[in-house]
Amino acid sequence: MDKxxxxxxxISTAKIINQELFDEYVEKVGPWLKExxxxxxxxxxxxxxxxxxxxxxxxxxxxFPSMRIAVDAYESSEYQELSKLRKAATxxxxxxxxxxxxxxxxxxxxxxx
Numbered sequence: 384m385d386k387x388x389x390x391x392x393x394i395s396t397a398k399i400i401n402q403e404l405f406d407e408y409v410e411k412v413g414p415w416l417k418e419x420x421x422x423x424x425x426x427x428x429x430x431x432x433x434x435x436x437x438x439x440x441x442x443x444x445x446x447f448p449s450m451r452i453a454v455d456a457y458e459s460s461e462y463q464e465l466s467k468l469r470k471a472a473t474x475x476x477x478x479x480x481x482x483x484x485x486x487x488x489x490x491x492x493x494x495x496x
Contacts, residue, residue, distance in 0.1 A: 388486030391453025392424065393445040396436045397473035405472035412465050419456045421447045438475060450482040 399405045416422060423445055430442035447453035456462055457480060470476065484492075 386450075386482065386485035389450060390483040391447040391450035392481050392483060393421075393443070393447075393453060393457065394479045394481060395444075395477060396430065396432060396439040396442045397469075397476035398438045398440050399472060400474050401472040404468055408465065408468035408472060411468070412462075415461060415465060416445060416456075419447075419459070419462075420452050421445050421456060436475070436477060441473070450480070453480050 413423075423443060425442075425444040427442045428440060430436075430439050432439040432442075436442075445453075447456060
């Protein structure tokens with residue numbers, strides 16, 4: 384974990400069933416993400432779900448400075464409390480934490496190797 388220069392990502396899809404409750408989650412999680420080194424990297428409210436995500440009306444990728452920070456942020460008591468709002472406002476949710484490419488891999492790709 385935490386390859387040199389590799390960022391950590393949260394990847395989530397869901398179907399929002401309670402927009403008001405989800406809006407409350409977004410209002411609270413935005414500042415929390417920033418305080419924890421995260422940011423929304425990509426968001427789509429009309430994703431093309433495939434393989435068990437066909438009914439999703441939300442797809443989000445959040446980026447963190449490292450895999451360790453991404454995992455620690457998710458496992459924190461603060462986020463676990465916030466996630467209760469997200470879970471109550473959605474169904475058929477998926478949530479994955481993954482590590483991006485390290486600096487050496489990015490350099491090899493840039494050089495066509």
